[in-house]
Amino acid sequence: MKSNSKSVKIDGIDKKILRFLMADARKPVLEIARNIGISGAAIHQRLRKLEASGLLAGSKFIINPKVMGYTTMAYIGIYLDKAMSNPKAVKLLGEIPEVLECHYTTGNWSILIKVLCKDNEHLMHVLNKEIQQIEGVSRTETFISLAQQIDRQITI
Amino acid sequence: MKSNSKSVKIDGIDKKILRFLMADARKPVLEIARNIGISGAAIHQRLRKLEASGLLAGSKFIINPKVMGYTTMAYIGIYLDKAMSNPKAVKLLGEIPEVLECHYTTGNWSILIKVLCKDNEHLMHVLNKEIQQIEGVSRTETFISLAQQIDRQITI
DNA sequence: GATGAAAAAACCAGACT
DNA sequence: AGTCTGGTTTTTTCATC
Numbered sequence: 468m469k470s471n472s473k474s475v476k477i478d479g480i481d482k483k484i485l486r487f488l489m490a491d492a493r494k495p496v497l498e499i500a501r502n503i504g505i506s507g508a509a510i511h512q513r514l515r516k517l518e519a520s521g522l523l524a525g526s527k528f529i530i531n532p533k534v535m536g537y538t539t540m541a542y543i544g545i546y547l548d549k550a551m552s553n554p555k556a557v558k559l560l561g562e563i564p565e566v567l568e569c570h571y572t573t574g575n576w577s578i579l580i581k582v583l584c585k586d587n588e589h590l591m592h593v594l595n596k597e598i599q600q601i602e603g604v605s606r607t608e609t610f611i612s613l614a615q616q617i618d619r620q621i622t623i
Numbered sequence: 624m625k626s627n628s629k630s631v632k633i634d635g636i637d638k639k640i641l642r643f644l645m646a647d648a649r650k651p652v653l654e655i656a657r658n659i660g661i662s663g664a665a666i667h668q669r670l671r672k673l674e675a676s677g678l679l680a681g682s683k684f685i686i687n688p689k690v691m692g693y694t695t696m697a698y699i700g701i702y703l704d705k706a707m708s709n710p711k712a713v714k715l716l717g718e719i720p721e722v723l724e725c726h727y728t729t730g731n732w733s734i735l736i737k738v739l740c741k742d743n744e745h746l747m748h749v750l751n752k753e754i755q756q757i758e759g760v761s762r763t764e765t766f767i768s769l770a771q772q773i774d775r776q777i778t779i
Numbered sequence: 780g781a782t783g784a785a786a787a788a789a790c791c792a793g794a795c796t
Numbered sequence: 797a798g799t800c801t802g803g804t805t806t807t808t809t810c811a812t813c
Binding site: 475477485488489490491492493520521522523524525526527528529530531532534535537540542557560561564565566567568569570571572573574575576579580583608609610611612613614615616617618619620621622623 | 631633641644645646647648649676677678679680681682683684685686687688690691693696698713716717720721722723724725726727728729730731732735736739764765766767768769770771772773774775776777778779
C-alpha cells in the first residue's frame with residue numbers, strides 16, 4: 468500500500484463508487500453497480516486500482532461511544548518542557564486509551580489531543596492521574612465539547 | 624436504529640467481533656467466525672443485535688486525504704458575537720466542505736472546528752474568505768497540525 | 780467495460796442443548 | 797438464551813472477449 472503517490476486520477480465513476488463506500492463500507496459492489504449502471508467487475512477493477520494508488524486507507528466499523536457510556540469529549544492543549552521530546556510524549560499518550568487523537572501543533576501548545584471519557588469525573592481522572600503525571604507535561608488547557616455538530620471526511 | 628439504550632451488554636465474543644470489524648469493516652463474517660471458533664450464523668445474529676442496540680453507528684471507507692493533495696490540517700477556535708446563535712453558525716460552517724468537525728466547546732471560544740486543506744494558501748483562503756466572512760464571527764485562532772500522531776476509536 | 784462461470788460469503792429456517 | 801447445521805440466494809472474483 469503506497470501512500471504518497473501524487474496526482475491520483477479520479478474520474479466521475481470513481482467518485483460515485485467512493486461516495487457510496489464512504490457512507491457504508493459494507494455496501495455490496497453489485498448494488499453500487501446497479502446504481503451507477505456499470506458492471507460489478509468494472510467496479511471491482513476500479514477499487515483494486517484505487518487501493519493500489521494508496522487512496523483507500525481501509526475501512527472501519529463505527530461504534531457509537533454514547534451507547535458504551537462515553538459521553539464526555541474534550542480537547543486538551545498540552546505544554547511540554549523543553550526537555551521532553553515530542554515522540555516520547557506521544558508514546559506515553561498513546562498508552563492512555565482515552566486519547567483518541569494527538570496532534571503536534573503550531574501555536575501555544577506543544578500538543579493538542581482529543582480525549583473521550585465516560586463523564587466529567589472520568590475526564591478529571593485522566594487529566595490528573597494520567598496526563599499530568601507524564602514527566603515533561605508542565606501545564607494543560609481543557610476544552611470540553613458540549614456537542615459535536617459536524618463529523619465527516621473530505622468531500623470528493 | 625435506537626441510539627440511547629443505556630447499558631448495552633457486550634460479552635467477550637461481541638468484543639472480538641467488533642475489534643475485527645473496527646479494523647476492517649469488509650472482513651467477511653465467516654473469516655471472523657473461523658478466527659473466533661464459532662459459526663458464521665452466530666456472528667450474524669450477534670451483529671443484528673448489536674445493530675439494533677444502536678452500538679453500531681455504521682461503517683465507513685477511509686480515504687487518504689494526502690493522496691488527494693490535502694496536506695494541511697488545522698484546528699480553528701472561533702469567537703462568536705453574542706448576537707450570533709450557535710446553530711446558525713454551525714449551519715454556515717457546514718456549508719464549507721473543508722470543515723470536517725465542529726464542536727461547541729467550553730472555554731475561550733464559542734466553537735472549535737477542524738479543517739483540512741490542500742496547503743497553507745488554501746487554508747488562508749478558507750480562513751479569510753469563508754470563515755471570517757460569516758457574520759457574527761469576530762475573531763479566530765488557528766493551530767496548524769504539523770503531524771497527526773494518533774487517530775483511533777475508543778478501545779473496547 | 781462487459782459477460783459468464785466458479786468460488787465464497789451472506790442469509791434464512793428449523794433443530795439442538 | 798444462544799448456537800449449529802444445512803440449503804438458498806447473493807456477492808465476489810477471475811478468465812475471457
